[in-house]
Amino acid sequence: MPVTSSSQSFSSFVNGWLIRHRYFVEQLTCASSLDETNEEQQQSLVTQFLSHCLQYYQEKSSAVSLAGDNVFTFFCPPWFTSYARLILWVGDFKPSLVFKLTDSTVDDLTRHQRDRISSLRSETRRRERDVMRDFALVQQSVADPPVMLAARRVGARGMVDGEESDLEEAMEVLKRGMARAMNSADELRCSTVGKVVEILTPSQAVKVLRTIGELHLRLRELVGLERHHQ
Secondary structure, three states: OOHHHHHHHHHHHHHHHHHHHHHHHHHHHHHOOOOHHHHHHHHHHHHHHHHHHHHHHHHHHHHHHOOHHHHHHHHOOOOOOHHHHHOOEOOEOOOOHHHHHHHHHOOOOOHHHHHHHHHHHHHHHHHHHHHHHHHHHHHHHHOOHHHHHHHHHHHHOOOOOOHHHHHHHHHHHHHHHHHHHHHHHHHHHHHHHHHHHHHOOHHHHHHHHHHHHHHHHHHHHHHHHHHHHO
């Protein structure tokens, strides 16, 4: 995959992935109305949907690793709506959002489940802070004096020997750091959803994943409406 087309190729993948995603949301909606005697069927659907979501992040990781200069596109992706881009956290949904969706969707958690989710929520927020700290350090590297000085010279008088390579090296470090931050954030997103599902019963997991799936779908389907109005 050429470096210059990685984001376009991933965008094309997303189009096909959304068709499958819509199907899964429909199946989750139907399964959410089943009683607990259909637990095996619900568990099978939960497993399939998680694999479907994992495929999205695996493809995204591959695209980010090949993105080169286009890595910044993944932090403000065109396959999200303008509203969705306003609420993005390191290029996608914030992992702790899963807990809010669980609280609003499941009303029959046991005391033991609530305790486990509370513990996981605290762990996730700590890891979110770690990701943001590392992300801030990457962004801060752009403002370091050597980088800023070299950048100013581009517009002021051009670069002397060695300065261009120094700036290019600094930008490569920035792009690699941004890619690492994105991958860390995506790993946390996936692991958080997976751990929440492990705590829930199959019928509870179906309801939560349906809500997550519907939100994911709405934030992307509105892109077509935005482009139509534009």
